[in-house]
Amino acid sequence: MTAGGNKKNGSGKDFYERVFEVVARIPEGKVTTYGAIARHLGTGGSARLVGWALNSTLSEEKAGTNEGQTMLPCHRVVNRNGELTGKAWFGGDVMEDLLRSEGVRFDPDGSVDMSRHYWEP
DNA sequence: ACCGTGACCTACC
DNA sequence: AGGTAGGCCACGG
Numbered sequence: 001m002t003a004g005g006n007k008k009n010g011s012g013k014d015f016y017e018r019v020f021e022v023v024a025r026i027p028e029g030k031v032t033t034y035g036a037i038a039r040h041l042g043t044g045g046s047a048r049l050v051g052w053a054l055n056s057t058l059s060e061e062k063a064g065t066n067e068g069q070t071m072l073p074c075h076r077v078v079n080r081n082g083e084l085t086g087k088a089w090f091g092g093d094v095m096e097d098l099l100r101s102e103g104v105r106f107d108p109d110g111s112v113d114m115s116r117h118y119w120e121p
Numbered sequence: 122a123c124c125g126t127g128a129c130c131t132a133c134c
Numbered sequence: 135a136g137g138t139a140g141g142c143c144a145c146g147g
């Protein structure tokens with residue numbers, strides 16, 4: 001984790017907070033894409049930052065900073081292809097199970113039905 | 122201040 | 135139609 005395992009506390013939560021808000025606003029049974037979020041934030045072409053932001057936020061959550069409601073439904077965030085990219089980060093099939101629990105339909109390939117569950121900020 | 126990395130996306134060949 | 139390459143912004147060291 002040269003640059004992945006970050007832990008910025010104090011200043012620099014600008015981007016993370018923004019992503020957190022958007023992702024937290026995702027309705028149940030709906031999924032959005034990194035690019036859409038990035039574009040909404042203004043980062044536009046830097047969709048990777050969104051995923052990175054989630055990673056950082058997750059780090060905080062894991063650290064125990066989740067005083068209020070630090071539940072970031074990263075499982076509702078997928079790539080442009082509808083694939084659960086961060087599935088590995090979740091720890092196996094937790095992501096898929098969560099989405100399925102919400103009523104999300106999965107394609108035979110294992111991707112989410114963007115046509116029915118695509119939500120845009 | 123620069124380089125390297127990152128859960129991506131778009132464009133060109 | 136498929137594959138490859140580059141780009142974008144942000145953060146750590």
